[in-house]
Amino acid sequence: MKKVLITGAAGFLGSHLCDRFIKEGYHVIGMDNLITGNLSNIEHLFKLKNFEFYHHDVSKFVHVPGELDYILHFASPASPIDYLKIPIQTLKVGSLGTHNLLGLAKAKKARILVASTSEVYGDPTVHPQTEGYWGNVNPIGPRGVYDEAKRFQEAITMAYHRYHGLETRIIRIFNTYGPRMRLNDGRVLPAFIGQALRGEDITVFGDGSQTRSFCYVDDLVEGIYRLLLSDFAEPVNIGNPDEISMLDFAAEIIKLTGTNQKVVFEPLPKDDPKQRQPDISLARKLLGWEPKIDRAEGLKRTYAYFKSLSPDELYKKEHNTFEGYIVK
Numbered sequence: 552m553k554k555v556l557i558t559g560a561a562g563f564l565g566s567h568l569c570d571r572f573i574k575e576g577y578h579v580i581g582m583d584n585l586i587t588g589n590l591s592n593i594e595h596l597f598k599l600k601n602f603e604f605y606h607h608d609v610s611k612f613v614h615v616p617g618e619l620d621y622i623l624h625f626a627s628p629a630s631p632i633d634y635l636k637i638p639i640q641t642l643k644v645g646s647l648g649t650h651n652l653l654g655l656a657k658a659k660k661a662r663i664l665v666a667s668t669s670e671v672y673g674d675p676t677v678h679p680q681t682e683g684y685w686g687n688v689n690p691i692g693p694r695g696v697y698d699e700a701k702r703f704q705e706a707i708t709m710a711y712h713r714y715h716g717l718e719t720r721i722i723r724i725f726n727t728y729g730p731r732m733r734l735n736d737g738r739v740l741p742a743f744i745g746q747a748l749r750g751e752d753i754t755v756f757g758d759g760s761q762t763r764s765f766c767y768v769d770d771l772v773e774g775i776y777r778l779l780l781s782d783f784a785e786p787v788n789i790g791n792p793d794e795i796s797m798l799d800f801a802a803e804i805i806k807l808t809g810t811n812q813k814v815v816f817e818p819l820p821k822d823d824p825k826q827r828q829p830d831i832s833l834a835r836k837l838l839g840w841e842p843k844i845d846r847a848e849g850l851k852r853t854y855a856y857f858k859s860l861s862p863d864e865l866y867k868k869e870h871n872t873f874e875g876y877i878v879k
């Protein structure tokens with residue numbers, strides 16, 4: 552039985568990856584310090600013999616006994632609200648955490664896939680974004696803690712590949728959504744759906760002309776699975792090219808939820824990218840991958856999940872506690 556270590560296992564994407572690798576017959580070791588994740592996302596796996604969980608901060612030395620075939624490094628705060636509130640931990644997990652996991656991969660002769668992001672393109676001047684575009688990132692802006700950690704992550708991963716001959720994979724993930732996102736994580740989709748469910752105004756930042764392209768989680772997981780098993784070491788975009796402005800997206804959510812909420816405009820956060828759309832030609836060619844679930848279907852499934860949450864979850868404002876810090 553192949554063994555895979557998944558960091559960030561209790562988070563949104565990590566938990567879906569645990570499910571997929573269990574389904575594929577792997578022995579899965581989940582690792583997470585629960586700073587933005589929640590054990591409820593993986594509690595259904597604890598009864599399985601081929602699932603283990605380590606409560607650990609990967610920015611500290613990582614030890615896993617025995618052999619390992621694969622490592623998927625997904626630990627990192629991912630929503631702007633999270634990484635603005637915990638900037639140092641965000642920088643550490645992308646840099647020190649990645650270094651620790653590359654070292655572990657080298658020691659175990661394991662293949663490692665690291666989760667990078669469309670944020671490496673910053674506020675892009677090339678549209679749609681191809682892997683060959685080097686990006687437009689403000690290193691000292693508030694989002695720099697995330698973007699630059701991820702850019703460092705890519706650089707050190709390529710260095711381990713070139714210098715140590717490590718088998719590495721880099722995925723650049725574009726905005727992904729689906730069940731198990733935290734309703735209060737500040738990302739636009741849970742924010743809008745949460746507001747609709749609570750009967751609040753829908754907060755569009757700026758004039759709402761900025762765009763994003765949303766990928767349903769099952770499509771992303773399929774892309775990750777294929778990339779891991781491919782032999783391509785350079786970064787690959789995975790995302791859904793179907794682009795929409797945030798104002799149109801607010802209208803879609805109002806329609807989806809059958810509510811009659813008012814849209815209110817709030818200031819655009821600093822360095823908020825104006826447009827974002829993946830060029831997925833490389834993934835199509837290399838992996839034969841493209842998204843299969845359109846936004847109407849993906850939103851229906853995601854809304855069903857959010858509607859099933861308890862009122863406690865719906866009104867929860869506070870986040871987790873981490874080593875004495877209250878992460879609000």
Ligand code: NAD
Pocket residue numbers: 558559560561562563564565582583584585586587588589607608609610624625626627628629630644648666667668669723724725726727728
């Ligand atoms: P998430 O916040 O739901 O999950 C991240 C998980 O990592 C959480 O469970 C958190 O507790 C854990 N974690 C954070 N720091 C850690 C540390 N030092 N040690 C151990 N665990 C730690 O976020 P997500 O959306 O699931 O994102 C997962 C990964 O995918 C991140 O690396 C993120 O940068 C990347 N990504 C996500 C998206 C997206 O749209 N969801 C887009 C681009 C990139």
Ligand code: UDP
Pocket residue numbers: 630631726737738739740742743754755756757761763797819820823824
């Ligand atoms: N956004 C918004 N209202 C909200 C939350 C976010 O208009 O309540 C906008 C945000 O300014 C950005 C887009 O939605 O332009 C996507 O934001 P998100 O935080 O989901 O992720 P990003 O792609 O910026 O990392």
